[in-house]
Amino acid sequence: MDSTKFFKKVTDMISTIFLYILLLALIVGMIKTLLDIRFILSESLESGFNRVVTSVLTVFIVIDLFKAFVDYHENDRIKLTDVTDATILIVLREIAVGLYSKEFGSQFILSLAALLLVLGVMRVLAIKYSPAKGSHTAVQNEVQPSKQSISTVLDKYKPALESN
Template identity: 75%
Template sequence: MDSIKLFKQVTDAITTVILYILLLALIVGMAKTLLEIRFIIFESLESGFNNMVTSVLTVFIVIDLFKAFVDYHEHDRIKLTDITDATILIVLREIAVGLYSQKFGYEFILSLAALLLVLGIMRVLAVRYSPAAKSQSPAPLKEEGQTSKTGLTTLLDPVQTT
């Protein structure tokens, strides 16, 4: 058996197991979020809201990780934007938890905000200079009075004449 085929089969099996684990975590996280509605109703609004925000952001993190693993499972590549999105959500969750619990100092919150800024810049640059964006050229803008070409004529005649 070829070592590349063996590697592909092992990574497919591992990602399949991880996808099922993430799916289970997503279901449990959603159930936990729905059960935490009782904290808002029966306890103080502040602690219930804190628990709800934390749970919802955690579910979003699991969804983003799920999306990254599905993309890897289908295309055998990891998109930088998916990982950056998950990391941004983790930082946002930590900022929200720290703000609601008031256990972080302003220095830590500012450092997380700086990290968030760097991650945001990295995300924008990853989208702007994506290899997929280079392979797809934007459609030329049509000038006023021109009809848009569709189908095979667009491929055969990329330059529109007036």
């Protein structure tokens, strides 16, 4: 067997496993978010809201990672915009958690804000100078992924698992 084909099969299998793990994480995260709503009623509004915001931002991070893995599985490449989007969400989540729990000092929050600025500039430049068909038309060519059901997306990957 050709080593390139073997490598492709192994990476396809691993990315498919990660997709199922991320799908499970999405389901568990959604359930946790729904359960955290009860803390708004039982505890203080601030504490309950902190839990809900943290859970929602965490679910958004998992959704973005899921999108990146689907894109990798379909195109065999990782988009810089997907990675920067996930990183921006992680930083925003940490800022929100730190602000609500009042754990961070002003210098740390400013450094996270500077990191957000750099990530935002990096994302804009990644879109503007995308390798897709020309640098100035890349923004127009970037298409939003269609809203498909999860089963439709996962059905695309079943043949890869069944062929092994």
